[in-house]
Amino acid sequence: MVDEDGAPGALEEAAPSPRRTRDGLVLVGPSIRARYLPGALIGLPMVSLLLAPFVAAGLEQWRDARVAAGAGGPLVRLLEPMAAQMLLGWLLLWALLALWALVPMIATHRVVLLDEAAGTVRLRRGLRTGEPVPVSEVVYAVGEAERGYEALIGIGAPERPEDQAARQWRIPNIGWDDAGFDGLRALQSAAGLRAAPPRPVLLAEARRRRRADAHQEMAQRIGMPWREEYAHDEAAFQRDFDHARRVLGGKEPPSGGGG
Structure with missing residues (x-):
């Protein structure tokens, strides 16, 4: 609240x-x-x-x-x-x-x-x-x-x-x-x-938090380490998440990045 x-x-x-x-x-x-x-x-x-x-x-x-x-x-x-x-x-x-x-x-x-x-x-x-x-x-x-x-x-x-x-x-x-x-x-x-801040600002922040929670749950399902930057950088999360899935599928070798 x-x-x-x-x-x-x-x-x-x-x-x-x-x-x-x-x-x-x-x-x-x-x-x-x-x-x-x-x-x-x-x-x-x-x-x-x-x-x-x-x-x-x-x-x-x-x-x-x-x-x-x-x-x-x-x-x-x-x-x-x-x-x-x-x-x-x-x-x-x-x-x-x-x-x-x-x-x-x-x-x-x-x-x-x-x-x-x-x-x-x-x-x-x-x-x-x-x-x-x-x-x-x-x-x-x-x-x-x-x-x-x-x-x-x-x-x-x-x-x-x-x-x-x-x-x-x-x-x-x-x-x-x-x-x-x-x-x-x-x-x-x-x-x-x-x-309080204006309603559009609060709604945008609430959407960002829900999206971050959903991404964190997705990362946990495949054993991907979670980084705080993912909560604010959706592109970084999507990049590392796709890499982690390809590693699990044997299509890419593991790396020291986000996967």
């Missing part, structure tokens, strides 16, 4: 660029819009397209019943082609699923509002917003840069060290996007804590 002390000094730092409300408050965490739009505009239309034939069948039955009853109207005439039934069924199902996904997201959304001018923070849960707390009472603010992890913000009274982190706020999906994570970095700076 990335803490307020940040990552190693080799990682570059940049000024946070957080998302803000219309009133200029910094959002610590992703906004509802940021979390909702990708699913509503990409995922839900695809799901609706798969289920549209069932809705179209229901629309056709409704139209047949109206025609049998002698009723007409623009909608009955519009739904005569099968393509129109499919299109309307897709749109209706998309709208229904989008609404079904939005309501619980609004009800459970949790974010911290940082007022830099007033020096306060407030926790918003759903449609409720808590009382302002002086930013000086933030004793720690930590969070992962990757999606799926939450931020932990400790609230305590500075004049009573024994009561540090008397309250803890949990902000889900702090690593959802760069702007949401920059909100955490802005809070760290406002609270006098050292801001």
